Amino acid sequence: MVKRDVIVVGGGAAGMLAAWRAASLGASVTLLEKKNRLGTKILISGGGKCNLTHAGEMEEIRRQFRSNEASFLKPSFYRFTNDDFLELLTSEGLKVYTRPDGRIFPVPPTDAKDVVEVLERQVRSVGVKIRLDCPVEKILIEDGAVTSVQVNGKALPCTRLIVAVGGSSFPGTGCTGDGWKWLTELGHTIVKLTAALAPLYLDPTPPEEWSGVALRDCVLRARKLHPDGSTGKERMHWRGDLLFTHKGVSGPTALGVSREVAEALPEDSTVEVDLYPDESFEQVATRLRVQAQQNSKRTLLWLVEDAPLPERLRKPLLESARLDPAAKCAQLNAKDRNRLASTLKGWQVGRVRAVPLERGEVVAGGVALDEVDSKTMASKKIKGLYLCGEVLDIAGPVGGYNLQAAWSTGVVAGDSAAKDAVE
Ligand SMILES: Cc1cc2nc3c(=O)[nH]c(=O)nc-3n(C[C@H](O)[C@H](O)[C@H](O)COP(=O)(O)OP(=O)(O)OC[C@H]3O[C@@H](n4cnc5c(N)ncnc54)[C@H](O)[C@@H]3O)c2cc1C
Structure with missing residues (x-):
């Protein structure tokens, strides 16, 4: 048996699962994480409570994504399901519960911290070598195949490389879009990056005294704004709660319409609130x-x-x-x-001034899905390279869908890299 080295770059949701799975299958795995701890973005997910995944059939979960993303996710969602992920946590004693809307969380007082702890224990238990404070600078290739990654100017050799560096929102979590820079240089196409699940900044900003005020169970509707100030066709609407902030609006409704607003020019949109969504x-x-x-x-x-x-x-x-x-x-x-x-x-609450990409729960856009094999997460451009998680052109709605996409694609990447690595 030849045991080759697998390097996983990025110790977030997808990277931890990829490393765990690859090492479970016998590969020698090193996990390189830029920050001084694993799972920094998981720690802030769901406001620290961590909406782990969504309940129900994987088919239903898959359908929450745009159709090209849903097709791409199909093999990985069936290979590693929401139940498989929950089993991984509950086998370590973590208890979870499902809210009436289907969102699954750890039972309080346990929270995102406990989730990261359990995952880290799992990763360590299968012998993954973890290197923290280890920002990867570059991917090195020879003859179209990965040979190593560069850290502090030094090459760390590997024959299988999993890139799981996430997106570029909340850069304090370590996610600064590094993957997209490397992968562009290696010939991958990066689908236009836009904010998703982000608050909307409005013009004019809501009056100071509205900040923190919430509207319950309304519909927020984004419409095209014509140059003459009249409103046009609907871009997107979302039902739920809305929160006024000092810069505009946030909460599930704002997050729910943000991707469509950001994809069209944000300044060309205006938002209105329907306070009686069940009545004409x-x-x-x-x-x-x-x-x-x-x-x-x-x-x-x-x-x-x-x-x-x-x-x-x-x-x-x-x-x-x-x-x-x-x-x-x-x-x-x-x-x-x-x-x-x-x-x-x-109720016209303002025209959109901006949809801040760095404040989004996810970034829409990323590595073009047709350049990655959806059954293995292998790059179709570079041999020995696998991609998983948010670095890909995937962005689901609020509800635990994005973490599930990271868990599932991470496991498939780990699986494939290990199978290719252990002969
Ligand atoms: C505020 C907030 C709340 C959220 N809440 C939820 C929620 O409740 N439920 C849900 O489903 N989704 C939620 N999400 C989205 C979810 O967190 C992401 O979709 C998910 O974490 C993506 O997983 P990933 O592994 O691709 O990336 P990440 O989990 O972001 O991990 C990427 C890792 O790569 C590391 N890295 C980056 N560059 C380098 C480098 N050069 N070298 C080494 N390491 C590097 C980063 O430090 C980071 O640890 C939330 C996101 C945010 C920002």
Whole structure:
């Protein structure tokens, strides 16, 4: 048996799983991590709680990705499923639970820290050599095959190399887009990088006192903004909670529309909130008419008391419908009423100024999927090179999907590199 060296670059979600699997299969594996600990991005995932994966059939999970990404992920999602990953954690004593929306988390008080600890234990238990504070500078190749990686100017030889360096958001986690630079030099195509699952910065910024205010279960809709200021076709909408920040909006709805907004020019989009996603414009307008008729002496501020928004936003909502909050319901004519109903169904909260890539939970774009074998994660350009995780052109929605993509592609890369390495 010839045992060749496998080097894994990047000790995040995909890299840890790749190293674990390759070493479990008998390969001699070294894991090189730039930071002084493993899994820095996992530690901040899910606000530190870590949404590990999503419950349900892998087919359903796969369908949450765009169709080219879903096709690419099919083999790895079936090779290493959500249940396989959970088994890895629970076999080490970590308990997990599923929220009603299908998102799976460690049972509190355990959290992302415990997840990284369990994974690190697994990685160490199969004999992976871990080198921290070890930023890889370059991939070296000869005759179209990997020969080594360069660290501190020195070449570390390997015959199989797994690149699992993630994307470039939250650069403090060590993810600074290094992989894309190396892989471009090696002839890979990098699909345009844009923010995804990111907050939206708005113009004008919301008033200071709105910062931290949340809207529950609304729909945030992004629309094309024409040069004359009129709004056009919908780019994307997302239902859930919305949080006003000092720069714009965040929360699941903002994250949910961010990729489509970033892919179109962000400045060409505007966002509006539907506070009554289960009702039509006509239903809202009719209710306003009946309530206003029955309470003619009350004010318009009273009329929106039942609207699903915090008290401090009621006046601003009426003002953006160009209505006086102190006016009496009796004064509300049909035109005003329709304007109020339109505002409740599509409250303009601002035009988008930017979608900050570095603040996204993931980066959309990355190594073109048709240049990687989806069954093995092997590069079709360079022999001995495997790619997994966010470095690839994959970006799923919020819900544990992105980590599952990293776990599954990591395991497949580890599998293939080890099988190729151990003869
Ligand atoms: C704030 C936030 C919250 C998130 N929450 C969730 C969530 O709850 N659920 C979910 O499914 N997804 C979540 N994600 C997304 C998820 O964390 C990523 O999709 C996933 O970590 C990608 O895995 P990866 O292994 O490809 O990259 P990473 O986990 O980012 O790992 C890459 C590793 O490579 C190292 N590295 C980079 N360059 C080099 C180099 N030159 N040399 C050596 N090492 C290098 C980095 O230091 C890093 O440790 C979240 C992301 C963020 C930013």
